[in-house]
Amino acid sequence: MKELEVSLSKKIDEFKQLCKPESVVICDGSKGEYDGFIRELVGNGIAKPLKRKGCYYFRSDPKDVARVESCTFICSKKEEDAGPTNNWSEPMAMKTRLMALFEGCMKGRTMYVIPYLMGPESSPMSKVGIEITDSLYVCVNMYIMTRMGKAAMDRIDRGEKPVIGLHSVGMPLSEGIKDVAWPCNDEKVIAHFPETREIFSFGSGYGGNALLGKKCFALRIASSMAKDEGWLAEHMLIIGVTNPEGKKKYFAAAFPSACGKTNLALLKSQMPGWKVECVGDDIAWMKFGDDGRLYAINPENGFFGVAPGTSYDTNPYAMETIKEDALFTNVALNGDDVWWEGMSKDVPDNLINWKGERHDKFSKEKASHPNARFTAKASNCPNIDPNMEAAEGVPIEGIIFGGRRASLAPLVMEAKDWTMGTIYGASLCSEKTAAAEGKAGEMRQDPFAMIPFCGYNMADYVAHWLSMEKTGRKMPKVFTVNWFRKNKADEFIWPGFSENMRVLSWMFDSIDGKVEKLETPFGSLPVAINTKGLNIDEKSLKEVLTIDQKDYKSESKRLIDYFTMTYGDSLPDEVLTRLSKNN
Numbered sequence: 001m002k003e004l005e006v007s008l009s010k011k012i013d014e015f016k017q018l019c020k021p022e023s024v025v026i027c028d029g030s031k032g033e034y035d036g037f038i039r040e041l042v043g044n045g046i047a048k049p050l051k052r053k054g055c056y057y058f059r060s061d062p063k064d065v066a067r068v069e070s071c072t073f074i075c076s077k078k079e080e081d082a083g084p085t086n087n088w089s090e091p092m093a094m095k096t097r098l099m100a101l102f103e104g105c106m107k108g109r110t111m112y113v114i115p116y117l118m119g120p121e122s123s124p125m126s127k128v129g130i131e132i133t134d135s136l137y138v139c140v141n142m143y144i145m146t147r148m149g150k151a152a153m154d155r156i157d158r159g160e161k162p163v164i165g166l167h168s169v170g171m172p173l174s175e176g177i178k179d180v181a182w183p184c185n186d187e188k189v190i191a192h193f194p195e196t197r198e199i200f201s202f203g204s205g206y207g208g209n210a211l212l213g214k215k216c217f218a219l220r221i222a223s224s225m226a227k228d229e230g231w232l233a234e235h236m237l238i239i240g241v242t243n244p245e246g247k248k249k250y251f252a253a254a255f256p257s258a259c260g261k262t263n264l265a266l267l268k269s270q271m272p273g274w275k276v277e278c279v280g281d282d283i284a285w286m287k288f289g290d291d292g293r294l295y296a297i298n299p300e301n302g303f304f305g306v307a308p309g310t311s312y313d314t315n316p317y318a319m320e321t322i323k324e325d326a327l328f329t330n331v332a333l334n335g336d337d338v339w340w341e342g343m344s345k346d347v348p349d350n351l352i353n354w355k356g357e358r359h360d361k362f363s364k365e366k367a368s369h370p371n372a373r374f375t376a377k378a379s380n381c382p383n384i385d386p387n388m389e390a391a392e393g394v395p396i397e398g399i400i401f402g403g404r405r406a407s408l409a410p411l412v413m414e415a416k417d418w419t420m421g422t423i424y425g426a427s428l429c430s431e432k433t434a435a436a437e438g439k440a441g442e443m444r445q446d447p448f449a450m451i452p453f454c455g456y457n458m459a460d461y462v463a464h465w466l467s468m469e470k471t472g473r474k475m476p477k478v479f480t481v482n483w484f485r486k487n488k489a490d491e492f493i494w495p496g497f498s499e500n501m502r503v504l505s506w507m508f509d510s511i512d513g514k515v516e517k518l519e520t521p522f523g524s525l526p527v528a529i530n531t532k533g534l535n536i537d538e539k540s541l542k543e544v545l546t547i548d549q550k551d552y553k554s555e556s557k558r559l560i561d562y563f564t565m566t567y568g569d570s571l572p573d574e575v576l577t578r579l580s581k582n583n
């Protein structure tokens with residue numbers, strides 16, 4: 001056996017001694033294995049087969065429904081390396097806590113070892129991981145979300161070092177304890193060790209807490225790797241946009257959780273001649289190539305998408321993607337099919353809600369949890385980009401930052417240069433959503449949509465972004481967008497969804513220097529966008545397309561205060577200097 005394999009089996013042995021599972025299964029990532037896991041989940045009553053071919057229904061514990069940011073830690077040696085926006089723990093202290101939690105935590109359960117690859121099989125930008133888990137739900141989700149098994153093992157055999165993550169739902173089946181459909185623990189810890197590239201996750205089986213390839217590896221650990229190695233790991237979708245002349249440009253866009261990435265990535269254009277194709281819906285790894293262009297890969301292989309709000313009206317491609325071979329968690333049951341708020345105008349009779357109770361359609365309660373999700377294969381998506389698997393990635397010409405803001409922020413604005421673009425990212429502000437614990441609706445600063453996902457000091461992250469600009473590089477144009485402006489009646493002014501194509505086409509043409517722009521100190525605004533066939537009145541359109549410069553000046557002041565209060569003097573001077581020029 002090669003050296004790394006020896007160290008890997010030593011590690012597995014070490015975790016086995018610690019967690020004391022009844023048995024160990026090394027996953028091969030095959031379809032046969034997946035089918036077997038599903039049969040087991042159905043047999044145990046954990047998964048329910050649905051009418052949709054190859055689709056299954058899961059219901060979590062009501063106490064385990066979203067990411068737990070308050071229990072998520074960056075355990076760097078120095079506290080300042082985690083920065084003011086992360087929970088920090090001294091590594092040894094956290095290891096001691098973890099050892100106590102993990103001691104015997106898999107008793108009576110199987111320990112699954114999942115080798116997985118993040119990124120296309122042939123890409124030098126892809127990376128390997130190993131997740132060791134006691135959750136079969138995690139195994140079947142990882143099968144869809146990553147390239148599991150051989151692709152990863154081959155790289156490990158060739159000497160690539162995997163990022164290792166240990167995960168447990170934290171409910172040992174000690175003598176006399178009966179299992180439940182969704183085991184979890186009130187105590188939850190999601191700990192990252194950026195220096196040793198390790199992940200430990202305890203107590204939750206849901207989403208980003210448990211599918212360690214996603215936020216834990218591809219964002220928190222990878223952002224730390226990217227800083228050391230000079231690339232970018234971002235909470236961004238990647239799309240290819242083609243214009244009526246057949247010219248294509250790729251864009252990457254960062255929106256905070258539940259603010260529209262999957263919907264933009266799967267957009268079905270209604271604008272004649274225009275087309276959007278999807279490379280990824282949540283995460284982008286990007287690196288400048290020798291030709292000076294920025295190239296992106298999607299490390300994932302599937303979508304873990306928000307179900308509520310998804311319908312044939314808002315997002316037909318998403319609906320097509322989940323017709324077969326998809327997993328659904330915490331949506332409502334409509335007989336042997338699924339339902340969620342927004343799927344249809346009328347609420348069907350006789351729904352079973354996400355908690356397994358009869359749903360009273362006249363009550364205010366929602367039948368599905370607002371963070372109910374589908375897990376679906378990228379290959380089932382009708383608009384998947386032909387270059388999704390490209391080893392070199394796709395060349396990014398535009399970067400978009402967008403928040404959920406009822407006021408102030410316009411539909412679209414373009415940065416004059418890379419520094420201003422970086423400030424757009426650093427200034428991102430959005431309403432909180434159900435994707436994480438806490439109160440939805442509250443505004444929070446979410447620089448680069450990475451506040452929950454940055455593996456190091458956010459001030460250094462901003463500096464890292466600024467440092468990307470180098471002579472000889474073709475910097476992408478940077479834009480800021482906001483689909484979520486509201487009127488006095490609390491309604492969205494902009495119709496959003498497929499109509500966002502109009503904004504994409506403006507950005508596309510702007511990169512080609514083909515649009516007229518209104519210059520302001522805060523960025524360039526469209527003089528007009530294509531509104532042919534759009535049902536919006538002049539006044540509303542003007543409201544979303546323009547900015548109030550007075551309000552923007554106060555916003556710059558507010559941002560300076562926020563940056564100074566949060567980061568002290570650790571933020572690059574350029575940011576404050578630029579912002580102060582504008583007030």
Ligand code: GTP
Pocket residue numbers: 255256257258259260261262263264281282304305306308309310314435483484492495496497500
């Ligand atoms: P995460 O998976 O948590 O990262 O979320 P996401 O950024 O991929 O967001 P997603 O596309 O799943 O959308 C989240 C919610 O916003 C859903 O309920 C959508 O229906 C809604 N949404 C998405 N795009 C738009 C839009 O253009 N306008 C409006 N009004 N709502 C939108």
Ligand code: SPV
Pocket residue numbers: 066067206207208209214215256257258282304435436
């Ligand atoms: C997000 O919250 O940004 C998600 C869902 O994409 S989770 O995978 O749970 O992090």
Ligand code: MN
Pocket residue numbers: 256257258261282
């Ligand atoms: Mn996300």
